[in-house]
Amino acid sequence: MGSSYRQFCPVAKAMELFDERWTLLLVRELVLGSERFNDLRRGLPRMSPSLLSTRLHQLTAAGIVQRVTDGRDIRYVLTPAGRDLEAVVETLGAWGSRWTGRLGDEDLDPKLLMWDMHRNVDRSAIPLEQVVVRFAFTDAPLGSRSWWLVITADEVDVCDLDPGFDVSVEVTADLRALTEIWRGEQRWPDALRSGTVVIDGPVMLRRTLPGWFVSPLAAKSGG
Amino acid sequence: MGSSYRQFCPVAKAMELFDERWTLLLVRELVLGSERFNDLRRGLPRMSPSLLSTRLHQLTAAGIVQRVTDGRDIRYVLTPAGRDLEAVVETLGAWGSRWTGRLGDEDLDPKLLMWDMHRNVDRSAIPLEQVVVRFAFTDAPLGSRSWWLVITADEVDVCDLDPGFDVSVEVTADLRALTEIWRGEQRWPDALRSGTVVIDGPVMLRRTLPGWFVSPLAAKSGG
DNA sequence: CGGTATCCCCGTCGATACTG
DNA sequence: CAGTATCGACGGGGATACCG
Numbered sequence: 001m002g003s004s005y006r007q008f009c010p011v012a013k014a015m016e017l018f019d020e021r022w023t024l025l026l027v028r029e030l031v032l033g034s035e036r037f038n039d040l041r042r043g044l045p046r047m048s049p050s051l052l053s054t055r056l057h058q059l060t061a062a063g064i065v066q067r068v069t070d071g072r073d074i075r076y077v078l079t080p081a082g083r084d085l086e087a088v089v090e091t092l093g094a095w096g097s098r099w100t101g102r103l104g105d106e107d108l109d110p111k112l113l114m115w116d117m118h119r120n121v122d123r124s125a126i127p128l129e130q131v132v133v134r135f136a137f138t139d140a141p142l143g144s145r146s147w148w149l150v151i152t153a154d155e156v157d158v159c160d161l162d163p164g165f166d167v168s169v170e171v172t173a174d175l176r177a178l179t180e181i182w183r184g185e186q187r188w189p190d191a192l193r194s195g196t197v198v199i200d201g202p203v204m205l206r207r208t209l210p211g212w213f214v215s216p217l218a219a220k221s222g223g
Numbered sequence: 224m225g226s227s228y229r230q231f232c233p234v235a236k237a238m239e240l241f242d243e244r245w246t247l248l249l250v251r252e253l254v255l256g257s258e259r260f261n262d263l264r265r266g267l268p269r270m271s272p273s274l275l276s277t278r279l280h281q282l283t284a285a286g287i288v289q290r291v292t293d294g295r296d297i298r299y300v301l302t303p304a305g306r307d308l309e310a311v312v313e314t315l316g317a318w319g320s321r322w323t324g325r326l327g328d329e330d331l332d333p334k335l336l337m338w339d340m341h342r343n344v345d346r347s348a349i350p351l352e353q354v355v356v357r358f359a360f361t362d363a364p365l366g367s368r369s370w371w372l373v374i375t376a377d378e379v380d381v382c383d384l385d386p387g388f389d390v391s392v393e394v395t396a397d398l399r400a401l402t403e404i405w406r407g408e409q410r411w412p413d414a415l416r417s418g419t420v421v422i423d424g425p426v427m428l429r430r431t432l433p434g435w436f437v438s439p440l441a442a443k444s445g446g
Numbered sequence: 447c448g449g450t451a452t453c454c455c456c457g458t459c460g461a462t463a464c465t466g
Numbered sequence: 467c468a469g470t471a472t473c474g475a476c477g478g479g480g481a482t483a484c485c486g
Contacts, residue, residue, distance in 0.1 A: 087314050
């Protein structure tokens with residue numbers, strides 16, 4: 001673990017745990033509900049598996065995470081101390097939203113966006129039992145321009161290959177524009193009006209689609 | 224600055240600034256009101272001056288700190304973005320207080336404790352124009368056992384050498400005990416009763432002394 | 447007081463491969 | 467799916483000296 005600051009200040013004692021790269025982002029993933037090793041990886045794609053493993057051990061040793069096994073099933077769940085970090089993640093995210101400036105192109109990632117959106121679907125806002133949404137990112141690198149969200153009654157799957165189902169509705173978007181919508185920096189109606197995002201499909205779906213995805217980031221920008 | 228996480232998440236963008244060692248502790252010092260280079264050093268004694276300089280430059284570049292000069296007078300002041308970090312520091316400190324466990328011996332530091340106490344003196348609680356408090360830490364390393372706080376109408380000085388003034392009141396304490404009081408983990412009356420802290424002097428001073436120092440840590444533990 | 451320069455080591459992290 | 471093993475490069479940051 002990061003070495004001691006040799007200070008009695010609680011901020012220092014806390015930062016001994018969190019001043020290492022990736023640690024607090026891993027906590028964020030856990031707070032957002034990921035529990036399995038490979039799900040955590042999906043939320044942290046640029047983190048090596050060995051480092052993820054190390055961090056999970058460290059957080060376990062620190063009493064923030066508990067490794068829970070049930071047969072083959074292995075989950076990492078937050079302890080009470082870990083759950084209390086939600087306030088830290090939230091405050092930090094609010095600050096980041098407000099003061100962190102415009103995203104760099106390198107911060108845009110369709111895979112990550114899809115992963116984050118997929119876990120924040122509000123089924124009750126969707127007027128069909130099952131829908132398939134295709135996303136087309138006009139400006140993404142070749143090979144990650146097309147994505148499908150297959151939304152059924154009890155799960156949401158992300159695909160980067162055509163799953164074969166009929167597409168119910170299609171979203172054609174500038175990657176930056178949709179990311180900014182997701183971050184709460186832009187509104188759906190404005191993006192649709194300006195044409196950076198286009199929704200094609202039956203009017204019932206076109207109209208409601210913006211409400212299908214409930215961003216955990218959008219409300220917190222505070223600004 | 225710490226390299227990019229390549230994530231659009233505001234938490235990630237924020238942690239690109241704060242996942243490097245010492246950065247958030249420096250912010251804490253600024254939030255607590257230190258503005259000058261050598262005052263910042265006193266609050267971060269184990270940070271090398273060159274690293275402090277680097278961090279100040281980084282925070283300036285990030286729009287969190289502004290370097291303000293007035294003749295020879297140089298101060299580092301928080302920008303609005305920096306002031307907004309107070310919420311982050313506070314939340315993190317609250318978490319640290321609650322979940323960080325018992326302090327290690329290495330976290331105890333009389334110099335740091337004196338420095339922190341000296342800047343949180345409530346003059347209005349002191350029934351004299353001027354007092355000199357001597358602190359004797361029974362278990363501190365030789366050479367840092369005796370400290371003096373010289374409290375006048377308009378300033379508070381910390382000395383590690385006898386300043387020569389008559390001592391108004393003397394506090395003999397276990398370093399850990401006084402640190403825990405300062406952190407809000409122990410109460411003055413309990414420490415006095417158990418004898419880990421002893422106050423000697425006129426009754427007026429003995430009685431009121433615990434109220435002279437208002438810990439910014441104590442109220443926030445939330446536990 | 448308010449910093450910069452230098453030097454070098456060690457630990458972190460990234461990449462990749464591989465196992466049960 | 468759930469991780470561990472290995473390895474090398476890089477640079478962060480600790481220590482110290484020094485300058486205006």
